[in-house]
Amino acid sequence: MEKLKKLSKVMNVVFKLVLLIAVIQFGRCLVDLWTNGIAVLKENQGAEFIKISDYTLGNCGWHFLNGQKIETSYFIKGIVLEFVEAVFNLVGLVFLVCTSEKLLKPMTKGQPYNGTASKTLRTLGVGCILICVAGNVIAYLQAARSSHILSEIRRIFMPVTLTGIEVNFGVSLGYLFIGIMTFVLSLVFRYGEELQVQADETL
Amino acid sequence: MPIILRLDRVMADRKMSLNELSERVGVSNVNLSKIKTGKISAIRFSTLEAICEVLDCQPGDILEYTPSEKN
Secondary structure, rough: OOHHHHHHHHHHHHHHHHHHHHHHHHHHHHHHHHHHHHHHHHHHHOOEEEEHHHHHHOOOOOOOOOOEEEHHHHHHHHHHHHHHHHHHHHHHHHHHHHHHHHHHHHOOOOOOOOHHHHHHHHHHHHHHHHHHHHHHHHHHHHHHHHHOOOHHHHHHOOEEEOOEEEEEOOOHHHHHHHHHHHHHHHHHHHHHHHHHHHHHOOO | OEEEEEEEHHHHOOOOOOHHHHHHHHOHHHHHHHOOOOHHHHHHHHHHHHHHHHHHHOHHHEEOOOOOOOO
């Protein structure tokens, strides 16, 4: 139980760091969308086509080729989808971190079967499944607007990566697996909670 | 619940306080007082043995069965 308490405390610190990194990344993405997206649109106001340059390729993972000429409406759609992906990444990560913190909080006090663990695990499991589904939808929409559809579909199977100060919340079918297993674990914890209640009520 | 604990009656007969009983049996005050609020649903034989030894009584003196209204 002491190891569990210590591990839970360490994980809480890690979660806060991950959250900080995610917020920084979101901020960088917003700045990038503004300077390399909105600013380029303003420069090419009224033009039917926009020529993509190295400068346009930014931190948000633009999926256009350098030197490519694309329709303005297509470019606007790209900006919107990148913004949606950035928000999705942040919201998804915040949800995972906050739910995990809620799960670990009673464990720091040495009470893993406290009555809320199974519900939190169930929420986490369902959330992971929804993140996988929503992420796949966004990835599909992005693939649909890119000329390199195969490379975009490949992104669907990319795992979550943490490189430097960039958190890439890539869509992965692994989330579906994690979500299902977490849901199953919630059933195990529910049984554990019933046993805990019986033990507490035993003199 | 059909099974009732008459621990307080036996304690009164032996003139023993809850604190003293908990100390001699090795069960916390909190757990012993749960008996009064009916939050006990099971008792270990080892605990029952320790209580009977301290109070010098039989398990039947502490445990009473009252048929439920349905029966």
